[in-house]
Structure formats: structure tokens, C-alpha cells
């Protein structure tokens with residue numbers, strides 16, 4: 218595998234890597250809170266089809282899982298690109314792809330590299346069978362960012378069409394999982410990308426209702442949807458409205474829930490969402 222294209226802006230760096238079979242993946246390195254995050258994909262493309270994601274609209278949206286060997290090789294390749302070797306590193310399976318659908322290889326890569334990284338993260342919509350496997354026993358506890366993005370399952374399916382499928386965890390199952398995972402020492406975060414679909418007063422009340430069911434320590438990370446200019450039935454909303462939604466939740470949840478509104482690292486270049494891979498395919 219080798220790097221065929223790159224985009225760099227301050228300490229946010231994106232690379233397109235060509236794999237041995239000729240397919241492309243997109244990876245990123247970025248500095249955040251005094252650590253360098255290795256944002257790596259779990260699949261070549263992604264089969265989830267979220268409406269807000271560039272990967273869904275790429276000419277070749279999904280091909281296959283990445284092998285553990287490929288994942289390890291990506292880590293090695295990114296290490297050669299580091300601009301500061303001494304700063305702590307975070308391994309984040311948060312690029313394109315659904316890590317819980319490639320769990321065996323993700324686990325292997327995480328275990329092989331555990332001593333090199335301060336922390337391991339993954340972002341998932343929640344795959345029921347993998348969540349069961351995780352609760353049955355792990356020797357590492359990645360921080361799990363659930364792509365919630367909604368206040369009820371119907372609303373979620375508007376953004377993540379696969380969310381109606383029974384293999385995908387519903388919101389109640391995600392809440393339950395958090396209870397057991399935090400008891401095991403893990404940390405759960407809900408990602409909530411605010412857009413026109415999930416920001417009404419009804420959504421606010423429902424989200425508050427979900428929060429009231431959570432008795433463990435939970436982080437909620439709000440971001441603002443950035444319009445990727447596709448006909449995807451989702452609209453960006455005003456920044457002040459997004460922040461007000463986040464602030465209202467923050468004001469009304471109990472102290473075990475920590476709310477933050479994140480500005481995405483490398484927002485201007487759309488870090489970690491597969492834009493560069495999709496763009497390159499469109500050009501070819």
C-alpha cells in the first residue's frame with residue numbers, strides 16, 4: 218500500500234492510500250487536545266449508507282472489510298508521516314466503514330498496537346451481535362462513540378436508513394449497553410449531529426427523555442451537520458440554533474451526563490468522512 222494523494226492544513230492531514238488490489242481508502246492524522254489521532258477506516262468504503270456521509274455517494278461506496286494486516290500496515294504508514302514522535306497518540310477507528318461489522322480484524326489491530334497508543338476509540342452505529350460479544354469480555358476497553366444522531370428510532374432511520382434493521386441496535390439497546398459497558402470500565406459517548414431532521418422541540422423533549430433513562434456516566438458530543446451538497450434530504454441549520462439546542466440539553470440533564478459542542482477538527486476539509494476518497498473516484 219502507498220500514499221497516492223494528500224491534503225494538509227496545519228496539523229490536520231488526510232491521505233488517500235491505494236491498497237494492493239487497487240482500491241482506495243482515506244485516512245487522517247490530526248492533533249486534538251495534545252494528542253495525535255490516527256483516524257483509520259475499518260472497511261473499503263462503507264455499507265451503512267448514512268444520508269449525511271460522502272462515502273454513501275461515492276461511485277464505489279462499499280467493497281469489503283479491511284484485513285488486520287492491512288489495518289496494521291495503515292498504522293505503520295501513518296507513523297512514518299508523524300510530525301511529532303513524542304506526543305501521545307490515539308488510535309481511532311472512526312474513518313469510513315463500520316468497525317463493529319469488521320470486529321475480528323479491528324480487535325486484532327487494536328491488540329497488536331495497544332502499547333503504542335494512549336487510548337483507542339471507535340465510532341459505530343451499534344451492531345447488536347458485536348455489542349453482545351464486547352460485553353462477554355474484552356481485554357481492552359475502547360471509548361465507544363455511538364452515532365446516535367436522533368431522539369427516537371424513526372427519526373434515526375431518516376438519517377441512517379439501516380437503523381431500521383434488527384441487526385442494528387435501537388436506542389434502548391444502546392442505552393442498556395452503556396450501563397453494562399461502563400460497569401466494566403468502558404466509556405460511552407453519544408454523537409449527535411444536529412441538522413433539520415433532529416432539532417425540533419419534539420426532538421429536544423425526546424432526547425431529554427432518553428437522557429433521563431441513563432444513570433451512568435455518559436458524554437454527549439454535539440456537532441453541527443455541514444451540508445455536503447448532495448440531494449440527501451438533510452439540511453444544515455444555523456450555528457446559533459445548533460448551539461442553543463445543545464445548551465438547552467446541557468442545562469437540563471443530570472450531572473452524570475456531560476454535554477459538549479464540538480467543532481470538528483479540520484472541518485473545512487471535511488476530515489474523516491470520506492470526501493476525498495469520493496472526490497477522487499468521481500474524477501476518475
Ligand code: SF4
Pocket residue numbers: 262263264265266267270271272273312313314315342
Ligand atoms: S457515517 Fe460512518 S457508518 Fe455512516 S455511511 Fe459514513 S462511514 Fe459509514
